[in-house]
Amino acid sequence: MYELILANFSMHVALDAAETEPIKTKLQHKTIKKSTILLDICRHICFVNKGCLRIFNTDKDGEEHNILFCPENWWAVDIASFSGQTPAFYTIAALEDTEVFYLSYNVLEQLYIEIPKLERFFRIMIQNGFNLYQNRITSNLSKSAEERYMLFQKQYPKLEQRIAQKQIASYLGITPVFLSMIRKRNS
Structure with missing residues (x-):
């Protein structure tokens, strides 16, 4: 169940069993039905285990502009909303039935303290993004x-x-x- 996300972490940091166990216990998991919209405030950072999410903005005329697709092995977040826990500028929605792992802002902040390698991982991920x-x-x-x-x-x-x-x-x-x-x- 955790193979893909752990492999994703291992792209940038080497986590041992003592570090992966607390992550696995804090990761939440859900399936999102196609066309479901995920946020008003981005309270979670999501890892796509199966399916595809899209990140988009809707202009004043109601026209949607896709910014990013997040298929398997990608992370999805409105980083400004997540970091500040403020209203989202972007919308995240499922393009197909999608299975995600996710972490809340507070849980991730706690994991940064418990497992400093995670802070490095997400820094590298944000730089790449x-x-x-x-x-x-x-x-x-x-x-x-x-x-x-x-x-x-x-x-x-x-x-x-x-x-x-x-x-x-x-x-x-x-x-x-x-x-x-x-x-x-x-x-």
């Missing part, structure tokens, strides 16, 4: 829609077969019709 966001912004400003689509395929292999075309188009900042045209040119 910040790098991902910077690259995404640069890509959106400097690359063509076709180049962004190719980057999407590289970053999210096989996800394209699992989620709706309108979700991918929203992520790329284009219409579903334009995405269809790009797909036809690349097939």
Whole structure:
């Protein structure tokens, strides 16, 4: 049950059995039904064990803009809301039935004290996430829609077969019709 999340931790820190046991006892687990929205204030940081979440913002006209997809082995959080326990700017929703492990802010803060390696893990994860966001912004400003689509395929292999075309188009900042045209040119 914990294999994937423990493997994810081991990408950046080596946890021994005395460290993994308290983590396993504090991790909560649930299945989220497709289309369920998860937050108003981001009270948990979620690890996707199975399925896919999306992080998006809704503009003043009600248009949704996908910022990030979180398939298996990814973490999902509105970091500003989680860190400050303030109202969320982003929304997190399930694109398919999704199984997650999650930790509340207070539990994670306590784990940082008990297992200092976790603080290192999440620091590295946040640094990597910040790098991902910077690259995404640069890509959106400097690359063509076709180049962004190719980057999407590289970053999210096989996800394209699992989620709706309108979700991918929203992520790329284009219409579903334009995405269809790009797909036809690349097939």
